Amino acid sequence: MNEEKIVIKGIxxxxxITLRDCPWKEAKNLVISRIDEKGTFFKGARIALDVxxxxxxxxxxxxxxxxxxxxxxxxxxxxxxSEITIKTAQVLGLSTELGVPKNYEKQKQSSTxxxxxxxxxxxxxxxxxxxxxxxxxxxxxxxxxxxxxxxSAGNIIVWGRLSGxxxxxxxxxxxxxVLTLEMDPxxxxxxxxxxxxxxxxxxxxxxxxxxxxxxxxxxxxxIHKNHRGDL
Amino acid sequence: MSATVxxxxxxxxxxxxxxxxxxxxxxxxxxxxxxxxxxxxxGLRNLDVVLGLENRIVYDLVDIIEGRCRLxxxxxxxxxxxxxxxxxxxxxxxxxxxxxxxxxxxCDELRSEVDWILIDSPAGIxxxxxxxxxxxxxxxxxxxxxxxxxxxxxxxxxxxxxxxKGPAKLIINRVNQALIKRGDMLSADDxxxxxxxxxxxxxxxxxNVIISTNRGQPVAFETKSKAGQAFxxxxxxxxxxxVPFLDMDVKDDLFSRLFHTN
Numbered sequence: 230m231n232e233e234k235i236v237i238k239g240i241x242x243x244x245x246i247t248l249r250d251c252p253w254k255e256a257k258n259l260v261i262s263r264i265d266e267k268g269t270f271f272k273g274a275r276i277a278l279d280v281x282x283x284x285x286x287x288x289x290x291x292x293x294x295x296x297x298x299x300x301x302x303x304x305x306x307x308x309x310x311s312e313i314t315i316k317t318a319q320v321l322g323l324s325t326e327l328g329v330p331k332n333y334e335k336q337k338q339s340s341t342x343x344x345x346x347x348x349x350x351x352x353x354x355x356x357x358x359x360x361x362x363x364x365x366x367x368x369x370x371x372x373x374x375x376x377x378x379x380x381s382a383g384n385i386i387v388w389g390r391l392s393g394x395x396x397x398x399x400x401x402x403x404x405x406x407v408l409t410l411e412m413d414p415x416x417x418x419x420x421x422x423x424x425x426x427x428x429x430x431x432x433x434x435x436x437x438x439x440x441x442x443x444x445x446x447x448x449x450x451x452i453h454k455n456h457r458g459d460l
Numbered sequence: 461m462s463a464t465v466x467x468x469x470x471x472x473x474x475x476x477x478x479x480x481x482x483x484x485x486x487x488x489x490x491x492x493x494x495x496x497x498x499x500x501x502x503g504l505r506n507l508d509v510v511l512g513l514e515n516r517i518v519y520d521l522v523d524i525i526e527g528r529c530r531l532x533x534x535x536x537x538x539x540x541x542x543x544x545x546x547x548x549x550x551x552x553x554x555x556x557x558x559x560x561x562x563x564x565x566x567c568d569e570l571r572s573e574v575d576w577i578l579i580d581s582p583a584g585i586x587x588x589x590x591x592x593x594x595x596x597x598x599x600x601x602x603x604x605x606x607x608x609x610x611x612x613x614x615x616x617x618x619x620x621x622x623x624x625k626g627p628a629k630l631i632i633n634r635v636n637q638a639l640i641k642r643g644d645m646l647s648a649d650d651x652x653x654x655x656x657x658x659x660x661x662x663x664x665x666x667x668n669v670i671i672s673t674n675r676g677q678p679v680a681f682e683t684k685s686k687a688g689q690a691f692x693x694x695x696x697x698x699x700x701x702x703v704p705f706l707d708m709d710v711k712d713d714l715f716s717r718l719f720h721t722n
Contacts, residue, residue, distance in 0.1 A: 354656060356618030357611050374614050374654065392654075 235259045242327065243275030243305070253283050257293055264300060277306040277327060284313040287320050294321065346383070355379070355393060364400075375415050384408070403440045412436040412447055419445055463496075463571040466578050466698065467596035468631075469620075471612030473583030475604045476633040476663070479673055481580040482510040483680040483688070487695035489544035490680070493575040496535060496545040498566075500592035501582040502557055505549035512676020513538065513546050522550035525562045531569055540681070545574070555587040560594035567595035576698075585619060593620065598698075599628040600660065605635055605646040614655055629660040631694065636665040637708045661694035663687050664708050 234256070236247040248256045260278075264271045276297070285307075294304050306324035309315055315325050348366035357376025361367055366383035377393035379385055382400045387409035394416035398405025403420040411433045417424040424438065424445035435450035468481045478501075485497045498521065499507035508514045519534035524547070538544035550557060567577055579596065582588035593599065599620050603613035613630070620628045632648050639645035648662050663669075666687035672679040679688040680695075686706065693703045 353621075356621070357615035358618055372656070376611055376615060 235263060237263065240277070240327065243277065244271075245277045245279060245327075247279040247281075248283070249281055251283075253280075253285060253289060256280070256283070257289075260293070261296065264297070264302065272301045274301075275303050275305050277308060277324075278304055279308040280311075280314060282310040284311040285309070285317050286313070287317050290314075290317050290321060290323075294323075348383070349381075354389070357393075373414075381405075397438075405439075407438040408435070408450065410435050412438065417445065463567075463574045463577045464698075465567050465571070465595050465597045466576065466600060467500075467581055467592045467598070468578065468600045468602060469581035469589065469592065469616055470583065470602045470609070471585060471616040472603075472609045475602050475609050476669075477583075477602050478507050478510050478580050479669060479678075480600070480602050480631060480633065480663075480691070481507060481578050482673075482678045483691035484695050484698070485511070485544055485546075485576075485578050486541065486678045486680040487692040488576050488578075488698070489538070489541040490692075491695060491699070492543070493699075494543040494545075494573070495576045495578065496547060496570060496574045497578045497580065498547045499549035500563075500579050500588060502549045502588065503551065503554040504582065505551050507580045508536075508546060508548045509676060510673050510678065511538065511544075511546055513548070514676065517548045520548045520550040521566075522553050522557045524566060525558055531566070555582070555591065558591050560590050563591050564595045585615065589616075589619075593623055593625055596625055599625055600631055601628045601655075601657070602631045602633055603651065603655075604633055605640075605648070605651055607646070610646065610651055610654060617655060617657055627657050629658050630655055631661045631663065632659070633663045634665040635662050635708060660697050661690060662705060662708065663690045664706070 234249055234251045238245055246260060251259070290307065297304060304323060306327060307314060307318035308326065309318070318325050346366060348368050349361060349363045350368050351361060352370045354371035355361065355369060355373045355377035357374055359377045362380040364382040367379050367381045367385045369379070369387045369389065372389040373379065373387050373391045373393035373395065375392045379393070379395045380399045381397055382402065383397065384405050385395050385397045385407045389409070390411040390413065391409040392413045392415060395407055395414055396418040397407050398420040401420050405419050407417065407419065417438055419438065419440050422440055422443065422445055424447070436447050437450050438445055438447045468477050470477050481497055485495045489495045497507060497511070499505050502521065508517060513536050516536050519529040521534065523529045524531055524534050534547050535545040536548065538546070570577055579592045581592035601613050601616055603609045617626070617628050620626045630652065632651055635648060636645055640647045648659065652659050664686050666679070666685060668682070668685045669679050669687045672682070679685050680691045682688045690706050693706065696703045
């Protein structure tokens with residue numbers, strides 16, 4: 230019977246927990262016990278909670294949020310038909326809709342709809358001592374000065390002068406690349422391979438660094454060329 | 461009156477923060493403004509020496525903050541320029557004797573009394589730096605045309621940005637035109653290109669600065685000295701005037717050496 234009251238399924242933004250015909254106290258305990266059962270499976274998960282027409286006060290919802298966050302789980306949205314619950318969620322800074330178009334599934338199936346990958350956008354010059362470390366790609370609109378550092382699991386684009394230290398494909402992705410308008414890095418690494426220091430200072434021109442035959446090569450950016458390294 | 465609080469800082473030591481503070485204070489006071497300098501380098505005070513006021517210290521910054529004296533009592537008045545005051549640092553304490561909020565409070569009290577409050581920051585990015593940045597309206601970053609000093613200046617500018625006190629303005633000190641011409645020194649343009657903040661002054665490398673610093677008679681008192689002139693120009697720019705940058709050509713230097721017997 231419990232199985233009907235609580236349904237957990239994966240959606241694009243994380244997990245959706247749907248609760249039906251169930252007083253809050255019971256529902257809350259169900260959610261917690263379900264999560265306990267699965268152990269670390271939920272750790273780091275982002276949860277959207279669909280509570281149907283149950284009315285929730287801020288204290289009730291807040292308590293669940295705090296208890297879950299202790300286990301490393303974030304509630305980011307609460308969906309409800311009750312206006313009180315919707316208000317409560319807004320007060321707590323939670324989303325009240327899934328924010329995905331209803332025809333999302335259909336769009337995803339069409340081959341011309343491209344979701345893309347996440348990147349960290351930095352619109353400033355990274356000065357000495359600044360550090361960007363992320364699993365996403367990194368795009369800097371500005372310079373990267375000596376003493377600044379970027380570590381990314383993906384690609385790095387510096388729309389400016391790159392004089393600091395960068396590490397692309399930091400979790401071992403040898404296909405990662407570094408693009409910049411002016412390549413003069415203090416340190417340049419892709420996956421586990423570090424670039425040899427450049428002896429000659431090159432012209433100020435857009436360049437791309439990639440791995441070719443287990444070495445980092447830097448070549449000038451040519452719009453007509455396929456800069457793909459080992460690919 | 462409501463003073464503008466200007467903090468002079470650098471990150472790296474020995475680039476000329478104290479000399480710059482002393483000279484800007486003299487130049488502003490000579491222009492008729494009422495100026496109070498504060499030595500923020502608690503435990504390593506030396507602004508008093510550069511200003512030649514060493515032997516007149518009774519109370520210091522920490523005495524004011526810990527309530528042993530009134531603000532007025534710790535302000536040493538210069539005898540050469542009536543409108544120039546100094547609040548010296550304590551020598552027997554360290555940076556932890558003062559907090560950023562103490563500095564803000566002190567400057568707020570002082571604001572109504574003077575036109576300019578110039579704070580000499582210690583080297584480094586720790587407590588002392590944060591103390592001197594906290595009350596600032598304008599921050600001047602001093603650097604030398606050396607790679608290491610420029611790197612530290614970049615870090616400081618970044619920290620100033622992070623504290624939302626930016627953008628800082630740049631002073632490049634000890635520029636040696638002969639070395640630049642030989643390609644052995646970064647030019648002012650190189651430094652500005654890297655740091656990408658507004659330049660407010662370039663000070664030529666000038667032996668007179670060392671001599672005057674030792675005498676406790678800042679070079680800005682002398683109108684003939686090029687460095688003194690450069691400092692005066694920065695003071696005028698702080699006051700909002702448009703002053704062209706000095707011509708630092710070497711030939712000019714030789715020329716003046718040939719024709720100035722003194």
